[in-house]
Amino acid sequence: xxxxxxxxxxxxxxxxxxxxxxxxxxxxxxxxxxxxxxxxxxxxxxxxxxxxxxxxxxxxxxxxxxxxxxxxxxxxxxxxxxxxxxxxxxxxxxxxxxxxxxxxxxxxxxxxxxxxxxxxxxxxxxxxxxxxxxxxxxxxxxxxxxxxxxxxxxxxxxxxxxxxxxxxxxxxxxxxxxxxxxxxxxxxxxxxxxxxxxxxxxxxxxxxxxxxxxxxxxxxxxxxxxxxxxxxxxxxxxxxxxxxxxxxxxxxxxxxxxxxxxxxxxxxxxxxxxxxxxxxxxxxxxxxxxxxxxxxxxxxxxxxxxxxxxxxxxxxxxxxxxxxxxxxxxxxxxxxxxxxxxxxxxxxxxxxxxxxxxxxxxxxxxxxxxxxxxxxxxxxxxxxxxxxxxxxxxxxxxxxxxxxxxxxxxxxxxxxxxxxxxxxxxxxxxxxxxxxxxxxxxxxxxxx
Amino acid sequence: xxxxxxxxxxxxxxxxxxxxxxxxxxxxxxxxxxxxxxxxxxxxxxxxxxxxxxxxxxxxxxxxxxxxxxxxxxxxxxxxxxxxxxxxxxxxxxxxxxxxxxxxxxxxxxxxxxxxxxxxxxxxxxxxxxxxxxxxxxxxxxxxxxxxxxxxxxxxxxxxxxxxxxxxxxxxxxxxxxxxxxxxxxxxxxxxxxxxxxxxxxxxxxxxxxxxxxxxxxxxxxxxxxxxxxxxxxxxxxxxxxxxxxxxxxxxxxxxxxxxxxxxxxxxxxxxxxxxxxxxxxxxxxxxxxxxxxxxxxxxxxxxxxxxxxxxxxxxxxxxxxxxxxxxxxxxxxxxxxxxxxxxxxxxxxxxxxxxxxxxxxxxxxxxxxxxxxxxxxxxxxxxxxxxxxxxxxxxxxxxxxxxxxxxxxxxxxxxxxxxxxxxxxxxxxxxxxxxxxxxxxxxxxxxxxxxxxxxxxxxxxxxxxxxxxxxxxxxxxxxxxxxxxxxxxxxxxxxxxxxxxxxxxxxx
Numbered sequence: 001x002x003x004x005x006x007x008x009x010x011x012x013x014x015x016x017x018x019x020x021x022x023x024x025x026x027x028x029x030x031x032x033x034x035x036x037x038x039x040x041x042x043x044x045x046x047x048x049x050x051x052x053x054x055x056x057x058x059x060x061x062x063x064x065x066x067x068x069x070x071x072x073x074x075x076x077x078x079x080x081x082x083x084x085x086x087x088x089x090x091x092x093x094x095x096x097x098x099x100x101x102x103x104x105x106x107x108x109x110x111x112x113x114x115x116x117x118x119x120x121x122x123x124x125x126x127x128x129x130x131x132x133x134x135x136x137x138x139x140x141x142x143x144x145x146x147x148x149x150x151x152x153x154x155x156x157x158x159x160x161x162x163x164x165x166x167x168x169x170x171x172x173x174x175x176x177x178x179x180x181x182x183x184x185x186x187x188x189x190x191x192x193x194x195x196x197x198x199x200x201x202x203x204x205x206x207x208x209x210x211x212x213x214x215x216x217x218x219x220x221x222x223x224x225x226x227x228x229x230x231x232x233x234x235x236x237x238x239x240x241x242x243x244x245x246x247x248x249x250x251x252x253x254x255x256x257x258x259x260x261x262x263x264x265x266x267x268x269x270x271x272x273x274x275x276x277x278x279x280x281x282x283x284x285x286x287x288x289x290x291x292x293x294x295x296x297x298x299x300x301x302x303x304x305x306x307x308x309x310x311x312x313x314x315x316x317x318x319x320x321x322x323x324x325x326x327x328x329x330x331x332x333x334x335x336x337x338x339x340x341x342x343x344x345x346x347x348x349x350x351x352x353x354x355x356x357x358x359x360x361x362x363x364x365x366x367x368x369x370x371x372x373x374x375x376x377x378x379x380x381x382x383x384x385x386x387x388x389x390x391x392x393x394x395x396x397x398x399x400x401x402x403x404x405x406x407x408x409x410x411x412x413x414x415x416x417x418x419x420x421x422x423x424x425x426x427x428x429x430x431x432x433x434x435x436x437x438x439x440x441x442x443x444x445x446x447x448x
Numbered sequence: 449x450x451x452x453x454x455x456x457x458x459x460x461x462x463x464x465x466x467x468x469x470x471x472x473x474x475x476x477x478x479x480x481x482x483x484x485x486x487x488x489x490x491x492x493x494x495x496x497x498x499x500x501x502x503x504x505x506x507x508x509x510x511x512x513x514x515x516x517x518x519x520x521x522x523x524x525x526x527x528x529x530x531x532x533x534x535x536x537x538x539x540x541x542x543x544x545x546x547x548x549x550x551x552x553x554x555x556x557x558x559x560x561x562x563x564x565x566x567x568x569x570x571x572x573x574x575x576x577x578x579x580x581x582x583x584x585x586x587x588x589x590x591x592x593x594x595x596x597x598x599x600x601x602x603x604x605x606x607x608x609x610x611x612x613x614x615x616x617x618x619x620x621x622x623x624x625x626x627x628x629x630x631x632x633x634x635x636x637x638x639x640x641x642x643x644x645x646x647x648x649x650x651x652x653x654x655x656x657x658x659x660x661x662x663x664x665x666x667x668x669x670x671x672x673x674x675x676x677x678x679x680x681x682x683x684x685x686x687x688x689x690x691x692x693x694x695x696x697x698x699x700x701x702x703x704x705x706x707x708x709x710x711x712x713x714x715x716x717x718x719x720x721x722x723x724x725x726x727x728x729x730x731x732x733x734x735x736x737x738x739x740x741x742x743x744x745x746x747x748x749x750x751x752x753x754x755x756x757x758x759x760x761x762x763x764x765x766x767x768x769x770x771x772x773x774x775x776x777x778x779x780x781x782x783x784x785x786x787x788x789x790x791x792x793x794x795x796x797x798x799x800x801x802x803x804x805x806x807x808x809x810x811x812x813x814x815x816x817x818x819x820x821x822x823x824x825x826x827x828x829x830x831x832x833x834x835x836x837x838x839x840x841x842x843x844x845x846x847x848x849x850x851x852x853x854x855x856x857x858x859x860x861x862x863x864x865x866x867x868x869x870x871x872x873x874x875x876x877x878x879x880x881x882x883x884x885x886x887x888x889x890x891x892x893x894x895x896x897x898x899x900x901x902x903x904x905x906x907x908x909x910x911x912x913x914x915x916x917x918x919x920x921x922x923x924x925x926x927x928x929x930x931x932x933x934x935x936x937x938x939x940x941x942x943x944x945x946x947x948x949x950x951x952x953x954x955x956x957x
Contacts, residue, residue, distance in 0.1 A: 082479060139482030141946050204840055204944030205485035299490030299942065 024389040024401040024416045025435060026342055027356045027375040031405060031414055032106065032439045035115065035165065037342050038259035038273035039177030042113040042167045046443030049105035051411075054437030056099040062396075063092030063128065066427040081137050088130035093369070096124040101437075106165070108445065113177070115165035120158075125338065125364055127153040127194075135198065144202040151196035151213055153365065155335060158187040159280060160248075165257070176260045183337075185251035185280045187219040190335050193290075206298045211291040216333045218251060218282035253280030255337055269346045276337040283332045291326045338364040352379045354387075369393070373401075383407050391418060399431065413438050480951040481835065489943040492844075495811070495933055506681065508935075509808075515934050516810065523678040523805040525779060527671050530706060530799035533783070534558055534666050536565075536657040541631055543574070543650040549630040552623055557667035560623045561791050567658035568616035574633075575647030576604040581638040584610075584646065589630050590622040603638075609647075616657065623664070660797050663745070665789040666708070671781035671801075678775040678807055686722055686771050689818035689920065693809045694930050696768045698729070698758040698775075702740040704801035705751040707794035711785040712738040712803065717777040724770035731762035739785070740801070745792045768809070775807060815849060816927030819920045826857070826915045828908060833954045836905045837947035839868060839898045843877050844940035846891040848931040850879040852920040857912040865911055869898055879924055886924075886931055891940075905947075 026037045032048045035041045068087035071080035104117035131148045140148070160183070167177030192214055199208040255278020261271040344358035356375035361368055370393075377387030389401035401418035415436040422429030495508070495517060506521045534555055541550045554560055576582050584602045591598035598619055604610040623629060631652060635644050683691075702712065714737070717729040733756050740754035758764055781801070784793075845851070855868035880888040900908065923931045 137480065137482060139484045139949065141483030141485040144485065200485055201487075204487045204490065204842055204942040205946060206487045206490070206944075297487065299487030299944070301491050 022340075022418070022433075022435075023358065023360060023371060023373045023391050024375070024387070024403040024418050026344060026358055026360075026373075027346070027354070027377055027387060027389060028385075028403050028405060028414065028416060029354075030385070030407075030412075031416075032104065032412070032441070033101075033435065033437070035106070035113075035167070035177070035179075036257075037275065037340075038261065038271050039115075039165050039179045039257045039275075040167055040175045040259035040261045040273065041271065042169060042175055042177065043106055043108060043441075044445050045108070045441040046445065047105070047107040048439055048441045050101065050103070050437055050439040052438055054101040054104065054435065054439075056097065056101075056433070056435040058095065058097040058433035060093070060095040060431045060433075062430060063088050063094065063130075065430050081133070085130070085133055085137060088133060090130055092128050092130065094124075094126040094128065096122070097433075098122040104439075111169040113165075113167035113169075115163070115167075115179070117161075117163050117165075119161045119163070121161055122158050123338070124156045125154060127365075127367075140198065140200045140207075141205075143198075144200050144205070147197045147199045149195075149197055151191075151194045151211075153191050153194035155190035155365070156188070157185070157190065157280070157335060159253075160184040160186065161255075163257075173263045174260065177257075178259070179257040179275075181255040181257070181278065183253035183255060183278065183280050184249045185218065185253065185282055185335075186249065188251075188280070188282055188335055189215065189217045189219070191215050192333065192335075193292075196291075204299065206296065209295040209297075211293060211295070213292070214288060214290040216282065216286065216288050216335075218284065218286045218333075220249070220285055250284040251280060251282045253334075254278050259342075267348050269348075271342065271344050271346075273342045275340045275342070277339050279334050279336045281332060281334050286330060286332050288329045288331050288333065289326050290329065293325070295325075336365075338362050346375075353377070354379075360393075373399075377403070389418065393431075396430065407441075410440050410442055411438065412441050481948045482951065483946065484834075484949050485944065485946040487942070487944045489941060491942075492938055492940040494938040495847075495935060510935050516812070517933055517935055518808050518810040519682060520809075521678045521680055521775075521807040523676045523775070523777070523807075525673045525676060525803040525805070527673065527781065527801045527803075529797065530662075530795035531797040533669055533795055534662060536563060536654075536659055538653065538655045538657075540651055540653040541629070542648075543631065543633065543646060543652055544648045546634065546645065547630065547632045549628050552621075552627045552629050554623075554627055555666075558664065559789055559791075560627060560662060560664035560666075562620065562622055562661070562663040563657075563659050564618075564620045564661040565616050565657050566618065566660040566797075567656060568619070569613050569655045570600075570616055571611070571613040571653045571655060572600075572602065572651070573609060573611045573653075574602055574604055574650045575609040576607055576635075576644075577647045578637060578644045579606045581605055582635050582644055583638055584633055584635045586652070587632045587634070588621075589632060591619055591629075593617075593619040604635075616654070658797075661748070661794065663794040664791060665784065665793060666795075667784060667789075668787060669783035671710070671783070673779045673781060673803070675776075675778045676805070677777075678805060680772050680774060680807065680809075682809070683722065683771050683773055685820040685822050687819040687821045687918070689816060690769070690927070691771065691813065691815045691818045692765075692930075693768050693811075693813040695760065695810050695812065696764055697760075697808050698764060699804075699806040699808065700738065700756040700758070701804040701806065702738070702754040702756075702801055703751050703804075704740055704742050704754070705749070705796070706783070706799045706801060707743050707745065707748065707792075708783045709742060709785065709793070710740060710781050710783050710801065712740060712779055712781045714738075715778045715780055717775065719767040719770075719772040720774050720776060721767065721770035721772045724767075727763070727767050727770060727772075729758070729762065729764065729767065729775075731758045731764075733758060733762075737785075742793075745794060748794060749796070775805070777805065779803065811933035812930055814923045814927050814930050815921045817920055817922060819918065821916065821918045823858075824915045824917070826912055828912055832909050833950050834905065834909070834947040835950050836902050837900045837945050839900070840944045840946070841869065841896040841898065842940075842942040843894045843896075844891045844938075844942075845877050845894070846880050846888055846936075846938045846940075847933065848879050848882050848886070848888050848937075849921050849923045851877045851922075853877060854918050856916040856918065857908050858914050858916055859911050860913040862914070864916075865907055866900075866904065868915075869896055879922075880937075882924060882931070887934065888937060891938075 022037055025033060028034050030044055064084055064087045069079060069084055070077040071083050099119050099121045101117055101119045106113060106115035129149045132150045135148055135150060161181050163179045163181040165177065165179035167175060169175045193212050195212040197210050255276050257275040259273030261269060263269045341361045342358060344356060346354055346356040348354040354377045358373050360371040371391055373389050373391040375387055375389045377385060379385045384406055386404045391399035391401060393399055398421055399419045400421050402420050403416040405412060405414040417434045419431050422432060506519060509518050509520050537553050539553050572586065574584055582604050584604060585599060586602065587599040600614050602610050602612060621629065635646055636642060637644055704710065714734045719727045719729060721727055738756055741752035743750045743752050857865045859865055877894050878892040880892045881890060883889050923929065
């Protein structure tokens with residue numbers, strides 16, 4: 001009964017927990033989805049399949065927490081941009097993922113393991129500079145003779161994933177595996193060039209805006225007038241979601257997961273894997289908005305006053321707006337998935353306890369986001385296993401994850417999160433993730 | 449029991465969290481006053497830019513060798529064309545004999561030697577008093593057409609009258625003998641070739657004669673030239689002070705294609721000045737009128753130029769010193785002013801003469817406390833959300849003249865509210881340094897800051913409707929030394945503004 005209470009306890013706090021990207025899941029041997037982190041981690045059952053769609057939610061924001069955004073004013077909370085600015089770093093990273101696995105199953109034939117899954121995935125990455133908010137809040141007068149980066153870099157993607165996996169137990173020590181994934185894009189909005197800077201000349205405050213900024217968008221259901229760059233505001237500007245591809249579509253890509261494990265002896269095991277190595281090619285309904293150049297505003301030439309003509313000073317705003325030109329094209333483009341690398345070691349001194357360590361790296365748009373985690377996992381008989389995972393990620397040291405798995409015969413219920421500290425301090429939370437599910441495991445394999 | 453306590457405890461924490469969301473009331477932007485800095489004005493004007501932008505005919509002329517500049521104001525007068533000088537009336541000659549001579553009816557006093565016609569008609573009415581058909585050859589001994597003798601042959605039936613006409617296009621009539629014009633006819637019977645006489649009612653008429661060339665003496669002819677004005681808008685904003693141009697001059701240029709002596713008389717040439725009122729231009733070159741050049745009889749179709757220069761030997765320097773705003777002049781011209789008839793004068797129907805008046809001010813001189821003033825409309829309502837504004841003015845003076853400049857903010861009635869630069873004191877923009885030849889070696893740069901804190905700026909924002917510029921110029925050496933201005937001299941004015949934008953006002957809170 002107490003296990004149910006604990007399960008409910010975690011469920012009440014969905015969205016408030018901090019989490020790292022699938023780090024606790026990495027240490028959950030026996031869990032169906034464990035092989036998502038390394039396809040060489042072969043399941044211990046002859047067959048496994050999920051009963052209900054398995055959701056996964058992840059949110060991470062290095063820039064600020066709830067408390068960094070609001071300020072107490074008596075009984076009220078007021079959104080405080082000034083407080084927000086104090087918490088932001090030079091560059092801040094926001095990540096949001098929502099995946100649903102409606103169908104997933106796996107089976108083992110002797111030394112081979114095969115798997116299939118279909119998942120709907122939403123992936124949002126945003127890299128936003130503090131200087132953008134500084135500029136808006138403080139004004140450019142505080143940045144004389146400085147070049148201010150004002151361009152966010154982002155990728156927002158919705159796609160279907162059809163994955164076929166295979167693993168092979170080479171011998172007692174080595175296993176290898178891989179997954180081939182067919183990706184079908186439904187929506188994308190992303191930057192592949194993200195540079196925009198503003199320089200204010202200290203002489204008389206002339207402005208130099210330099211851009212090399214391109215936003216690519218591909219979506220079914222974009223209104224025709226928007227795609228063609230029409231300024232007609234009488235037509236609808238809303239996305240028509242009914243036109244989104246249900247399963248297959250014309251924007252296709254592929255990705256692979258590769259991995260291997262090495263069982264040194266009864267106690268030590270090492271593993272290495274790379275996942276989501278792939279991309280989607282957006283050929284259809286692709287629109288590109290591109291600005292490239294340097295736009296200078298040096299002040300108005302008032303020599304017309306000599307001719308006693310009028311000089312309109314309010315054209316300054318119009319002049320500045322005109323200088324920033326976005327060109328529009330319809331060219332295909334490619335987006336790469338964030339590649340993830342796992343390198344871990346596990347030590348099982350006794351059968352009911354396994355300690356582990358893992359170095360993780362996620363590469364997004366040529367930026368690396370490393371993490372490190374330590375795990376302690378306990379097996380309480382055959383019915384329950386659980387563990388704690390301590391992680392260091394994005395220069396934060398306050399990540400403590402937990403994983404629970406209930407083995408009720410063929411029915412397995414699991415819950416995993418990479419950070420449970422926000423349960424106690426939700427408004428200081430900057431990370432949260434959770435995955436839970438129920439699957440059937442049939443035919444447990446005996447260990448040699 | 450224990451798990452239940454834990455869940456309740458954590459539930460309370462969560463409940464508090466939900467309550468926290470309910471306390472969110474809005475966005476606190478009370479302290480949102482971004483500091484915005486923006487360039488307002490960035491202008492670089494060379495002498496050429498400034499002086500060449502006048503709309504009243506002034507232009508800059510640069511000597512390609514020395515680079516010396518002069519400001520030129522131009523006025524133009526035009527005469528009538530030669531077509532208006534005289535006219536050849538329709539003329540009828542009664543053919544009473546086989547050879548007659550009649551005088552062409554030119555205007556009184558005109559003695560014409562030759563006239564070429566581009567158009568015209570010769571009509572005839574010839575009566576036969578002979579029974580039998582006759583052939584009549586009409587001859588005009590002193591006329592040609594297309595280089596050939598002008599004549600025509602007419603057939604007349606027995607006892608009838610023949611009428612007809614011939615074109616006189618491209619004909620030339622010689623009137624060398626006192627405007628006389630002879631006509632001869634030879635009439636013969638067709639049947640036997642006997643010569644006969646025509647009826648005395650026969651006649652020849654010259655009509656619609658349109659000349660292209662006239663040689664001879666047309667007597668006095670008075671050309672009426674329109675009144676004209678030359679506006680010197682370089683001085684239009686003068687308020688006070690002295691300015692002196694070394695070597696000013698007025699050129700009267702006459703282009704003439706009449707082959708006739710013509711005298712130009714300056715009936716009036718006055719300067720309207722700011723300081724001295726109306727000052728007539730006095731020059732010995734104008735006293736007796738100007739007899740300008742004309743092409744000779746061997747130069748038909750050519751144009752001759754006459755240039756009269758009025759310089760420092762006249763009272764022109766005095767006029768310039770009194771800051772003229774315009775010259776007002778009226779002239780007239782008389783052909784054959786001495787009334788001396790001559791046979792070697794001519795004119796074409798296209799002949800004319802032009803008179804150009806050029807007032808030249810070489811940009812070489814001095815100025816002392818030369819004050820100009822101008823007013824510009826101003827609307828600061830666009831910037832009403834600013835709490836305060838600081839101005840930064842940078843000038844780069846490439847002229848060998850210093851300027852004391854002030855900008856006054858005024859209300860709609862012209863009352864001074866404030867000034868842009870150092871309250872109540874104009875700012876001094878230093879003169880650019882010069883070398884031994886008086887040529888500027890580098891620009892003189894000045895930076896001026898002017899702060900308008902909240903209350904001071906609010907007064908301008910709410911009340912200022914116009915901006916008055918007052919500038920006092922003085923050339924090097926306290927205005928006692930002449931300087932020359934070259935085309936590359938320029939003045940740059942840069943103005944930036946930095947202020948605090950009240951976002952409460954912008955967002956309407």
